[in-house]
Amino acid sequence: xxxxxxxxxxxxxxxxxxxxxxxxxxxxxxxxxxxxxxxxxxxxxxxxxxxxxxxxxxxxxxxxxxxxxxxxxxxxxxxxxxxxxxxxxxxxxxxxxxxxxxxxxxxxxxxxxxxxxxxxxxxxxxxxxxxxxxxxxxxxxxxxxxxxxxxxxxxxxxxxxxxxxxxxxxxxxxxxxxxxxxxxxxxxxxxxxxxxxxxxxxxxxxxxxxxxxxxxxxxxxxxxxxxxxxxxxxxxxxxxxxxxxxxxxxxxxxxxxxxxxxxxxxxxxxxxxxxxxx
Numbered sequence: 001x002x003x004x005x006x007x008x009x010x011x012x013x014x015x016x017x018x019x020x021x022x023x024x025x026x027x028x029x030x031x032x033x034x035x036x037x038x039x040x041x042x043x044x045x046x047x048x049x050x051x052x053x054x055x056x057x058x059x060x061x062x063x064x065x066x067x068x069x070x071x072x073x074x075x076x077x078x079x080x081x082x083x084x085x086x087x088x089x090x091x092x093x094x095x096x097x098x099x100x101x102x103x104x105x106x107x108x109x110x111x112x113x114x115x116x117x118x119x120x121x122x123x124x125x126x127x128x129x130x131x132x133x134x135x136x137x138x139x140x141x142x143x144x145x146x147x148x149x150x151x152x153x154x155x156x157x158x159x160x161x162x163x164x165x166x167x168x169x170x171x172x173x174x175x176x177x178x179x180x181x182x183x184x185x186x187x188x189x190x191x192x193x194x195x196x197x198x199x200x201x202x203x204x205x206x207x208x209x210x211x212x213x214x215x216x217x218x219x220x221x222x223x224x225x226x227x228x229x230x231x232x233x234x235x236x237x238x239x240x241x242x243x244x245x246x247x248x249x250x251x252x253x254x255x256x257x258x259x260x261x262x263x264x265x266x267x268x269x270x271x272x273x274x275x276x277x278x
Contacts, residue, residue: 013079212245
């Protein structure tokens with residue numbers, strides 16, 4: 001995405017990534033118009049951008065109108081959206097979708113509702129109104145982790161075998177667009193991430209392996225679209241590992257975001273957790 005004139009749109013979900021993007025855009029002198037997903041994005045964003053709007057997760061038409069009103073023609077996505085919301089009871093009453101969202105959900109002709117299918121369809125919907133999405137990482141590439149052992153503790157030979165075993169499985173799950181992470185111990189699968197997200201998958205692994213000491217492998221999909229759903233870890237991931245008994249976290253170099261890297265790695269060192277990028 002060209003970083004030329006005109007405001008950049010930020011479609012913001014939860015977590016620190018939208019905040020980091022907004023702060024970086026400000027340092028670059030860019031004007032940012034943010035649409036925050038209600039119940040996901042932090043109100044802190046309103047102080048970091050030029051214009052801020054709230055929109056419910058089911059208000060696709062409002063999101064597009066807000067960006068168009070401000071003349072936005074290029075935008076990025078940052079942050080998480082809880083995918084389980086689409087399966088909540090009385091979801092239409094709870095999230096009160098507008099006509100654009102209803103038409104999108106029922107009349108778009110999608111073959112399935114996998115993550116990539118949905119998000120690419122959303123991007124196409126914005127493109128119909130002249131709003132084109134690029135990757136937020138084009139503005140802050142420094143967030144992508146570099147290859148190597150990132151913590152003081154390094155994997156044992158047994159843990160290296162679990163990383164290799166889990167890596168192949170995680171890549172296959174990514175190819176199928178199921179999830180991005182698997183938890184393994186002694187080359188046996190404990191948990192595979194699906195709609196619940198990485199943290200809950202790690203917690204489930206801890207419940208199924210109360211002795212702890214397991215390895216979590218989190219990778220990009222073979223067909224990873226860097227405009228959305230880029231694998232992300234941070235302090236919350238490390239805290240979840242600690243509480244659940246995880247010992248090693250292996251991620252993919254150059255395709256994984258580490259939020260607040262110095263603090264995240266320092267926390268892992270304090271807990272004796274290994275983080276490696278391969």
